Amino acid sequence: xxxxxxxxxxxxxxxxxxxxxxxxxxxxxxxxxxxxxxxxxxxxxxxxxxxxxxxxxxxxxxxxxxxxxxxxxxxxxxxxxxxxxxxxxxxxxxxxxxxxxxxxxxxxxxxxxxxxxxxxxxx
Numbered sequence: 038x039x040x041x042x043x044x045x046x047x048x049x050x051x052x053x054x055x056x057x058x059x060x061x062x063x064x065x066x067x068x069x070x071x072x073x074x075x076x077x078x079x080x081x082x083x084x085x086x087x088x089x090x091x092x093x094x095x096x097x098x099x100x101x102x103x104x105x106x107x108x109x110x111x112x113x114x115x116x117x118x119x120x121x122x123x124x125x126x127x128x129x130x131x132x133x134x135x136x137x138x139x140x141x142x143x144x145x146x147x148x149x150x151x152x153x154x155x156x157x158x159x160x
Contacts, residue, residue, distance in 0.1 A: 038063050038064055038149075039061055039062070039063050039064040039066055039069065039135050039148075039149040040061070040062045040063050040149070041059055041060070041061055041133050041134070041135060041149055041150060041151035042059070042060045042062075042151055042152070043057060043058065043059050043131060043132065043133050043151045043152065043153060043154040044057070044058050044060070044154060045057040045058050045154060046131060046154030046155045046156045047155075047156070047157070048157045048158075048159060049120075049123055049156070049157070049158055049159070050158070050159050051122075051123060051124055051125055051158055051159065051160050052122050052123075053122075053123065054119070054120060054121045054122070054123070055120045055123060055156065056117055056118065056119050056120065057073070057117065057118040057120065057131055057133075057154060057156070058115055058116070058117055058118075059071060059073075059115065059116040059117070059118070059133030059151060060113075060114060060115050061114045061115070061116070061135060062114065065137075066111075066114050066135065067090065067111035067114065068090045068137065069090055069135040069136060069137055069149075070087060070088065070089050070090055070135065070136055070137070070138060070139060070140035070141070071087065071088055071107075071109065071116040071133055071134065071135050071140070072084065072085075072086070072087035072088075072133070072134045072135075072136075072140060072141065072142075072144075072147055073085040073086050073087065073107060073116075073118045073131060073132070073133055073134075074131070074132045074133075074134060074144055075127075075129035075130065075131045075132065075156075076129055076130050076132070076153075077128060077129040077130075080129075082132070082144055083098065084098050084142040084143070084144070085097070085098055085101055085105065085118070085131070086098065086101060086105060086107045086118070087107070087140035087141065087142065088107045088108070088109055088116060088140055089139075089140045090111075092108065092109045092111075094140065095107050095140075096140060096142065098142075100126075101120075101127070104120070104121050104122050104123070105118060105119065105120050105121070106118075106119040106121070107119075116133060118131065118133075120156070123156070123158045124158060125158045125159070125160045126158075127156065127158050128156060128157050128158050129155075129156060130153040130154065130155050130156075131153060131154050131155075131156050132150055132151055132152075132153045133150075133151045134147035134148075134149060134150045134151070135147060135148070135149045136148045136149070
């Protein structure tokens with residue numbers, strides 16, 4: 038069993054930066070792929086990016102490619118989402134998810150989920 042806790046959300050100005058953290062406890066978190074997803078009001082949950090357990094393979098949604106970066110520190114059992122030059126359309130609740138399989142772009146492929154952290158980007 039893996040427990041995930043996101044932190045770092047808040048209010049940020051467009052063009053600024055923000056770093057979200059996803060701390061994992063229990064289980065072999067260091068061996069799990071981690072995905073970041075987001076959900077804005079009235080919209081479906083969407084893929085943001087994912088990283089495999091080694092950190093060598095990363096995948097991003099086209100909407101955030103070149104602006105957001107996912108990294109991980111397995112010694113600290115933490116995965117990070119660095120958000121650079123965020124836009125108002127990035128406003129959403131951000132969730133991290135973990136799974137023992139491939140770092141999928143599909144939410145249903147992930148077994149464990151955090152509670153989410155709100156990110157609001159002001160224009």
